[in-house]
Amino acid sequence: MAYTTSYDGSNSGFQVGQNLGHITNQFLQSEALNQACLRDLRTTDPHHDKDRIQNTNGGLLKDSYCWVLDNEGFQQWRDNQSNCLLWIRGDPGKGKTMLLCGIIDELTRTFGDTANVSFFFCQATDVRINNATAVLRGLIYSLVEKQLSLLSHVQRQYDKAGKALFEDINAWNALSRIFTDILKDSALQSTYLIIDALDECTSGLPSLLDLITRIPSAYPQIKWIVSSRNWPDIEERLDTTQTAPISLELNEASISEAVCKFIEHKVHYLAKVKKYSDETRDTICRHLLSNSQGTFLWVALVCQDLDRTSRRHALKKLEAFPPGLDALYNRMIDQVRNSEDAEPCKRILAAMSIVYRPIAFDELASLVELPDDLSGDSEALPEIIAICGSFLTVREDTIIFVHQSAKEFLLRETQNEVFTGGIETEHHKIFSRSLLAMFKTLRRDIFQLKFPGFPIEKVIPPSPNPLTAAKYACVYWVDHLHHSGCHEKDDLTVGDRKRIGDFLEKKYLHWLEALSILGSVSQGIAAMLKLDDLLQGKSEPPALLYRVQDASRFIRYHRLAIESSPLQVYSSPLIFSPMLSLTRRCYQKERPDWVLNEPLVDKDWSPCLQTLEGHSSSVNSIAWSQDRSRLASGSKDNTVRIWDPATGQCVSTLEGHSGSVNSIAWSQDESRLASASDDKTVRIWDPATGQCASTLEGHSHWVNSIAWSQDGSRLASASFTNAVRIWDPATGQCASTLEGYSHLVNSIAWSQDRIRLASASFNNAVRIWDPATGQCVSTLEGHSDWVNFIAWSQDGSRLASASSDNTVRIWDPVTGQCVSTLEGHSHWVNSIAWSQDGSRLASASGDNTVRIWDPATAQCASSLVGHSRGVKSIAWSQDGIRLASGSVDNTVRIWDPTTGQYASTLEGHSSWVNLIAWSQDGIRLASASFDNTVRIWDPATGQCASTLEGHSESVNFIAWSQDGIRLASGSADNTVRIWDPATGQCASTLEGHSESVNFIAWSQDGIRLASGSADNTVRIWDPATGQCASTLEGHSESVNFIAWSQDGIRLVTGSTDNTVRIWDPVTGQCASTLEGHSDRVNSIAWSQDESRLASASDDKTVRIWDPATGQCASTLEGHSHRVNSIAWSQDGIRLASASDDNTVRIWDPATGQCETTLHISSSAFLQFDKVNFNHLHSSIGTFDIGFTGIVTSTPRCSTFPQHGYGLNEDRSWITYNGVNLLWLPSDYRPTHSSLFTMSATNLAIGCSSGVVIFLALTQQSPIPRL
Template sequence: MEALGAAVNILSAIDLSAKVGLLCLEYAKAVKNAQTEIAQLHREAVELEKALTDMQSLLEGADKEKLKSSQRLNGALKDSVMQLQMLEKRLHPSTSRKAMSRIGLRALKWPFESKEIDLFITNLRKNKDIILLTLQVDQTALLLEVNSTLSSLDQKWVLSRLQIAAGASFDSQAEEHNPTCLPNTRVDLLNQISEWVKDSKSQKLFWLNGMAGTGKSTVARTLAQSFSQSGHLGASFFFKRGESDRDGLSKFVSTICAQLVESRPTLALHIKATIDSDPHVFDKTTREQFSKMIVQAFSSTTEDPRNSNPTVIIIDALDECVRQEDVELIIHLFSHLEPSRIKVFLTSRPELHIRISFNSVQGTYDSFTLHEIPRLTIYHDISIFLSHELARIRMGYNLSVSEDRKLPPDWPGELQVQTLTEMAVPLFIFAATVSRFLADRRLGSPNDQLQEVLQYQAESRASQLDATYLPILNKLVSGLWAKQKEKVIKRFRETIGSIIILRSPLSRSALGRMLELSRDVLDGQLEMLHSVLDVPPDDSPVRIFHASFRDFLIDPEKSESWFWIDTKQAHRYIALRCLNLMEKNLRKDICNINRPGTSRLSIQQQVINLKGNTNLAQLLQDAMRLTLANLPIIDSHPLQLYSSVLAFAPKNSIIRQLFQRYMLELFSLVPETQDDWDGCLQVLEGHDNWVTCVSFSENSKILASGSNDRTVRLWLVDSGQCLWELHGHERPIVSVTFSQDSKLLASVSEDGDAQLWSVESGKCIKELNRYDDWVTSVAFSFGSRLIVSTRQDQTIRLWETGNEGSSQAYKGHEGWVENVVLSPQSGLAASYSDNIVHIWRIANGQLLRDLRGHADRVTLVSFSRDSTLLASSSYDKTVRVWRVDNGDCVQILRYKATVKALTFFPSSRLLVTAIYSEIQVWDIATGECIQELSGHRDWVTHVAFSPDSKLMASASEDETVRLWQVGDDERIRNKNSSDGSMLAWTVSTNRALIASVSNDHLQLWRTDNGECTQKLKGHDDSILSVTFSPNTRFLASSSYDGTVRLWKVDTGECLQTLEGHLVGRVHSTVGC
């Protein structure tokens, strides 16, 4: 009714204000002595009419129900109507129209005194202001509602983009049945942490540590629940070993972000903007994710003055995060968190790497050690817990049994509770596990179970874990004979061993399929372990309740125990089971695509089916080579594995020979290929122009390449994946180099621009071209503290990586400084200008000696790994090798053109150079070229060895980088005289002989002196497998020629050839 009244009054007021306005216009024409008052009244009437019209439009609009304030304006509207009625009556008396018609407008007289009209104007203005203010209130409410709707949409959009670690939050289903602190337990500790949260001057971190089973996670869940109710909780993350999303950082930041967006919706707008600007932000490093999604989000939002509560983030069980580096990173990131309104509560065991990490951020955290709480306090808390649980168990049991079987009302009695409490202190996990054990009806009555537990009273913590878990495990073998025990224990190790080492937990059905166990057998194995395993009734994953159970089972000191699990054997067992599953179920074109040209984008999953009983190590090595060599095409078009990849594999490739029937189905003419794999492991493609330089990180895990396309790429060496593509240079790259700690990369472009990059984030952290002249190269000294840059102002400069100022400048060159190279060991630097090489001492900048002898400009220099030799190349088409200690030239190598790439072999006895598209390996002592590597299609521009000496990288103008497998000096020197690489080998039963396979023949070697005693030839194709007879007198070999040959070991004579097999189908032999 109130809203209806308001609408009626608005219509009346609009009509009256219009009339008053028109009357004012008539008076303005006729009355000259009151023009000011008439104009003011007219203006107020018109403005009131506009305000009322606006209000009418809103009250009749779609949002009329939302205009709560406007619907309560009856007072102001009634007063406006009354004021306007009085004005109209005074301005338009009943006789006025007759008077005006009789004597005209000139006869009108202004009916108000000055003070009287001022009062009317004031009242009208007051009512208008009330109406306008009310409109603003309602409009503001509407805008806030719209903004809230938009924020809600932002929130939903962000949440839809974030990957969540299932089960990580305190209120997740996975944590639902895990306990919280009972009332009147942990009182002092919980109060202390609550005060820490409220105290604005307290440290930003609180570390609760304690040994396994002391109740850290229970405290964390209790706090999370409490802070959630009070509005303090921003996010929680409960790490759990063995769950792929919860034992690492792959989804850590995104999970924290999602919870923060739900608890602090104002953050959604910034996070949405971040994702919009960088859709792949969650593929970046954890550090960058944390900075953009958490630090910057809080920094960009203003604190609500009505809510000064800090935002608390709870992180539980840091020790269950698998990688120690990740734990260190978490502590570092949160300790440097800038927003003062964020506080972080963390729990963990006091393991060494965690203590070290916290010690490195001293002054940023408070801490508390659970197992140092006074024993009396722990005793009190555990006693309350046990009394509560035992009462619950007694009640549940008594409700389900007949009267004569019920437990006494005071069961188990005060003395028994005291004994259990003494056994438990300080391990809450003992109390929790024993409670589950007593409640498990499958194992017997609670009282019988209690008596078993009481037999394990102990003093040490190790004994406490025995008392916690042995009563449960011993039930598995109780009353069994020795052979029955062995069978049960074997099944236990296979089943439970698999559960505790799995990267991600599996459901019972998945476990059964993997372990090849029926549901009945598996359930029978698990049904007596519900006290230590969470076995859901549905198809959810099976999990251990507490990490201490895993610790107990794999403890090396318990290796003599029936229940000890050898993790290596457990991993081996799972691997064999998985291989068996793949052997049975995988096949070619498992997705039924049928067309080799189909892109991977349209295929959900593709696997290859490897059949045949070939030597596993040999097979895997060949598969690795095949995969690395063809990674780009396999990644984009997986079915090419069965066609072009096979067709271009070496003839002796095991994979090619196993699958050659697929290749022959597609090709009528197979391309000619090399017989065996060469030294090139992988070709890295991606640059759009010449690759000019390469450099390995000191840990040999990352390769950097610079290109004429003005980018630097960072590659993962083991997989060939491009980790970062660095943009920022405006000209082609001429030099890249890593710091000694592998954390920084320096790059130089041909315009003299030098930039310093973070390897972890891929971001440019500093530009080094602060001088007017160009930088021509950059190198790092030991410790990564100094950057050595050569310049075309004929100087070398040394500066600190963390300091903007240059520390020293060394002069002494007669021309531009083309490059500088640091020695690996002796603290020397070599630079060159014109045809002279200069050797410097880095520590003091002393010029030690000049190396003269080249007839034209020097183009490259390189130190040997042991820093005793230095090689230099020149436009005079020679390479000179110099002794560093005295400057003597010990070797001169002559070429037909200028060498483009130069480096020493890791042994320092061989030299690698490149000319045209070929790479040559030289014996420095003799000056002989002992090996040539081909494969690039254009000039090789750079070569570099990995610090671990396993790989060599070569850059080329064909826009690729190739990775080569490195052998030792002797292997390279003897390569041309060998009969072929060893593809497989086996050892005789008496360990006296080794039989090795080299393509189509065998060799026998004595193990005591390495002497080759026999060469066995006769097969017409590659040999697949070889085995000795148990008495070592005979040797059997199978081959792709379809035969098995039986050899006499002492003479090498072929005793018999077994024929009749299909070609290519003899994969194994068994010793006779």
């Protein structure tokens, strides 16, 4: 491997001396962490919300709530242990919120510090406090603030995830578990949990209601109070024996009396402030008493208006207020109509009624057409809002409705007055102005981040925020187009077509950058899918539809890159999108100038629509919900994830299993999701809440497969203990056990009519059972290896089986005959799935592919390629439009199976790449593959220059001669071939080994070639004649590594027999055997002066030997996993070792001490720089290991600075000086670090698809100076 190195003199600091006051510092650090956790947990302080609500309503009047303290329902809840939930319900404006404020004060006053009173106020028009996650955050915040010891339950998870714990897609599940842990804490005091306005929890209400109803039965020391409107769906959930309801309508007398007290209080305040006469005061009081209709809100709105009215006009104004909320709102509309600013007021009310969240002043000016004297006047806008005061109010520069009923009134009653052109017209206006706002606001690098890989979590909005005016528009512009009625029309207007086309051509990438900053990429994906759907079937010119569809593929394919780094949208997507992508071609001028070539990528989008990343281990099972709105995946990482397949967003993560999740299945009604695990259990989950509803225990070994009966009344599970159990999921009891297998059961499947149950086993057979009797009806035999999976066709007329014999068989379950055998996979078939109509059968294989078959003809209709490792599971969506696959590569892919046979336009290997190697001059690159070939690549063009064919099995190793004239390859076909890379011809075939060739090495002078084999021998060849000069015998197991001495006089080998041998290659005699390792030897290296020899082993150690004596000089211990590679520095004073424990250790070979530890992913290659001995080259880049200038007595564990270009730990980013630079899509990612290699600033990546891509990068720093 050729390298060029440089040193930029970057500074680094260190501490010298003793750190005093350790205990104090530790305490202060702990306090700081606690404060950071509390600060990030807080979305609002409920105490502040309570104060604001009370102040807005003129203070809390005890007489307006004290009646409830004597109410029978309240006292029953307070005194009866079995009534843990008090539900206060009533119509809008009846004073529920102030009633709860009073109850909170009474409970706090009664119990003081002896009990926790935790509360939360929901408000539909405030996005901070209108969702279930915010409610939990508020309740937990109140609890831990009162009882700080409870913070430990939050802190444990916060230390792992940081602020994302409270904000990411799994926040609800994580907070639910934390909340439950807090309630379990024995130190928790008696606790009262209070939530106001459940009906204003607009997101996650079902999950919140389930939590509320579940907790009382489990924790009787916890008492709840909730309030809401009289909504049937809330009543259905809360109607339990533990609930004590209080209906405000049924307590009309008490409410009326409370309203009277409230009126007296408000009028007394007005009389004092306005200096009313006694007569005026009494008249106002009588009018309010006779017209309030027991509604607090009506009184509050009237008094608010009187407060703005002069004393002499008060009575006249009063007469204009009709009784009842609707009548009052009508009066307020009259007031707006008669205002001098009637038109802007109506426009604002219309916009506020249809926007999808409250908007700020800056956003309002962008979304609503206002007169010039208003739009630019920061003081005039609040005045206009004040005219709409009975409908709108302002909080922290955000405009919200005074009450949800005000918004409902405008939408219901003011169609002709406020929405003069209709609601659809108003939506279209906002759509048009949203596009205009984005055109005016969005630009490249709007936050001046500079770095292409600047992480989103470190983005801090500048002040003033240049994105503020377009925030709303960025997220909701397509929603307003959708609701403008365009989906009901034959086509878009010419103006709309032009606006959308211009936006996609000129602002699309700027929009994606903004979405990343706003954390709204998933909403952007949904918007593009919705826009695509709007254009389908219209008589539009196809150009716009094609552009929208391409833009949709663009954002979905590059979602992870855009989400993680806003400016990455101008780099990776413009390099790795297909050559014919309209978006790529449109924005070519934006691509980075530090990429000097155009890597060869496919011409068109592949059938893979999205790749879902998130699992940390193999995806074993996947299942669609019936309506295609959710996709579940079960993984070896012990979790189940539920995804939104449209946006690719993980909606929730179900945690609880302590072993691999092997199988998952939705119940027919989608209300339950079952999972089977290596932990010997089956769990049934509520997918809405993410909670485990029940755990089915009884199996004595891991559970491989589960299947629901069609009606959901039974759940079958198959175990490694040769048994099938049928469960009653309602009770969690085992109803019956099917026995009779002498081998392990892999898979089970119910027929649609529930009359038959099929099972597959390690004995190569399929059995069909009568589950009613537990008897085996028939046995289907024919496979020659394990049967891994079975699936019934929808009509039950056919049964398909997938086997480790690489075939799929289709059976007639009535006769037991095999109807057809589907052949084509080159590895085990792990999973199969019928399309709903039975016209297609999909199969997933260990050969990394998915195949779609025509079961009628037994022909393969198409093959889907993209996974980098074996495919474990597949599933059709119910409508047959999508196919999902889960793989050992930890990903889920969603495919469009309707695209037909797809052929990549890139020339490459037909199987994954095994190894890549540069020639010494860096002009050519060779790749070895499991497809039995070697390819020579021209990095300048990215093209394959020649394909070297001849091997009959996979190519395990390749090595260039020192002069680059010859290339040798070792294969599993037991041969070594020597090639002329210029002509692509095989110069000679070296035959003699009786097993696979694992390793080959040229002598320094190129006169000899050594090969190590699984036949336990080393052969020395004369490349000129192709003759074997000598055979070195002595190892008792496979030879894994070979290294020549510089002068070619000695040859050293490492073996699976745990030994290192030193040979005389001329005589073939073993000079010495170095024994000491307790496991296989993976790598060996001579020191530069050849006075020492180092060896790395699976036994987690490195040994240094004296080759003259054969004695072990020292054993270097410290790695916690196998050691793969080692390298000496040129001066011999350092030795580096790389291990599967994801560290590289730097040793002092003289003392055997570890000097430093680099935490990097496993590296298959290590080499010290020949000029700068502090630079260590690895498979993922170059590290400066001498930057501290200190040698300490204990090894330092640090992240050492990378030098120049490299690869990050999970191989998803190309880095520069350790900073993320270019995101690699999964299709262009090296499957392991040895498939990423550099020659100077030319990067080569061996991809799972069999293609090798090249990136020519600038020698100057690609990261701009600040």
